[in-house]
Amino acid sequence: MNELWQAIESVLTKYSLVTAFAVVGTIVWISYGISAKVTRHRMHGSAIAILVGLLLACIGGVVTDGEKGIADIECLAGIGLMGGAMLRDFAIVATAFGVRLDEFLKTGLSGVVSLLAGVLMSFLIGAIIAYGFGYRDAVSMTTIGGGAATYIVGPVTGTALGATSEVIALSVAAGLVKSMLVMTLTPFVAKWIGLDNPRSALIFGGLMGTTSGVAGGLAATDERLVPYGAMTATFYTGLGCLLGPSVIFIVIRAIVGT
Amino acid sequence: MAIYGTALLSLCLIAGLIAGKLIGLAIGIDANVGGVGIAMLLLILISGRLQISGFMAKPTQNGVLFWSSIYIPIVVAMAASQNVRAALSGGTAAIIAGVVVVIASFAMVPLISRIGQSNDHLKSTLESASTGDDA
Numbered sequence: 001m002n003e004l005w006q007a008i009e010s011v012l013t014k015y016s017l018v019t020a021f022a023v024v025g026t027i028v029w030i031s032y033g034i035s036a037k038v039t040r041h042r043m044h045g046s047a048i049a050i051l052v053g054l055l056l057a058c059i060g061g062v063v064t065d066g067e068k069g070i071a072d073i074e075c076l077a078g079i080g081l082m083g084g085a086m087l088r089d090f091a092i093v094a095t096a097f098g099v100r101l102d103e104f105l106k107t108g109l110s111g112v113v114s115l116l117a118g119v120l121m122s123f124l125i126g127a128i129i130a131y132g133f134g135y136r137d138a139v140s141m142t143t144i145g146g147g148a149a150t151y152i153v154g155p156v157t158g159t160a161l162g163a164t165s166e167v168i169a170l171s172v173a174a175g176l177v178k179s180m181l182v183m184t185l186t187p188f189v190a191k192w193i194g195l196d197n198p199r200s201a202l203i204f205g206g207l208m209g210t211t212s213g214v215a216g217g218l219a220a221t222d223e224r225l226v227p228y229g230a231m232t233a234t235f236y237t238g239l240g241c242l243l244g245p246s247v248i249f250i251v252i253r254a255i256v257g258t
Numbered sequence: 259m260a261i262y263g264t265a266l267l268s269l270c271l272i273a274g275l276i277a278g279k280l281i282g283l284a285i286g287i288d289a290n291v292g293g294v295g296i297a298m299l300l301l302i303l304i305s306g307r308l309q310i311s312g313f314m315a316k317p318t319q320n321g322v323l324f325w326s327s328i329y330i331p332i333v334v335a336m337a338a339s340q341n342v343r344a345a346l347s348g349g350t351a352a353i354i355a356g357v358v359v360v361i362a363s364f365a366m367v368p369l370i371s372r373i374g375q376s377n378d379h380l381k382s383t384l385e386s387a388s389t390g391d392d393a
Binding site for chain 1: 267270275293294302303305306322324325326329331333334335338339340342346347356358359362371
């Protein structure tokens with residue numbers, strides 16, 4: 001029996017990307033089935049599929065003690081490749097195909113406003129909560145504020161400012177929590193916040209910033225909105241990395257003193 | 259041929275990422291500033307031009323559309339390879355920071371949407387447009 005599994009596993013591992021297509025396809029198929037039969041289309045199939053993905057990632061993390069979710073299991077490593085930055089960005093860009101340029105240009109101003117508001121608000125909230133939890137020096141507050149922006153802005157800011165590794169880890173965790181929440185909650189709040197047109201999707205992307213969260217959340221809400229949100233979200237991390245260790249740090253240091 | 263569309267997509271992404279990297283370099287941060295966004299703009303511009311001049315045959319378009327339709331499965335794979343355990347075990351401060359910032363950001367969407375002109379026109383263009391499969 002063990003030998004049999006080893007033979008199967010060697011094939012799965014060698015063709016890991018193909019294995020990933022098969023596994024993810026099955027997850028999506030089951031999820032759309034649940035969406036239709038159990039929730040009667042009240043919950044979108046892709047939202048269920050993303051939740052199943054997150055659940056599997058959690059299981060993978062517990063079983064393997066690794067950092068890449070289910071992709072840390074050797075024969076499922078292809079899921080990491082399939083869901084990695086390379087193919088994700090490739091597919092995100094493809095969603096822009098067929099979108100008209102004037103739709104983007106019309107929302108230009110509100111896109112910029114949402115980016116600035118999103119980055120500044122995340123730093124502000126993150127820094128205040130850090131202060132509340134006893135991280136009262138400007139470096140830690142700015143770093144955790146960066147984590148509340150995205151899990152890339154946090155460590156980039158923390159590294160630039162020389163924050164402790166504990167604070168950097170905390171900032172990454174805050175960014176991960178944000179990304180998960182945006183992925184799962186967006187379809188539920190979409191109606192309340194008017195997320196049903198390209199303009200609000202662009203603003204949404206700029207305010208949230210987490211590309212993975214925005215991409216997953218919009219995909220589960222209305223697939224046609226993905227290119228608009230993803231478009232602004234890709235500028236967010238860059239803006240956060242730019243403002244965090246510079247302007248925002250200087251402002252926070254001026255306020256708290258150290 | 260389908261590969262023409264896929265190659266066009268690849269060229270746009272690579273050009274965008276290089277541009278984003280160079281912008282990062284120019285402003286002194288080690289990050290890709292808007293590379294994917296620039297790539298999307300390039301694809302919109304170039305494919306629009308090619309369509310007008312009749313160079314986007316159906317098979318060529320399919321070479322792009324396949325990737326746009328495989329987008330949700332890729333997002334599922336992305337979700338499955340996130341460090342969820344670290345997010346959950348990151349401590350109360352991290353979870354509260356994440357929760358508060360997400361709620362506040364959601365609340366900001368309708369506020370900023372009100373800036374600028376009415377969006378009736380855009381709503382109607384979305385309803386008539388479609389990308390990828392209709393899932």
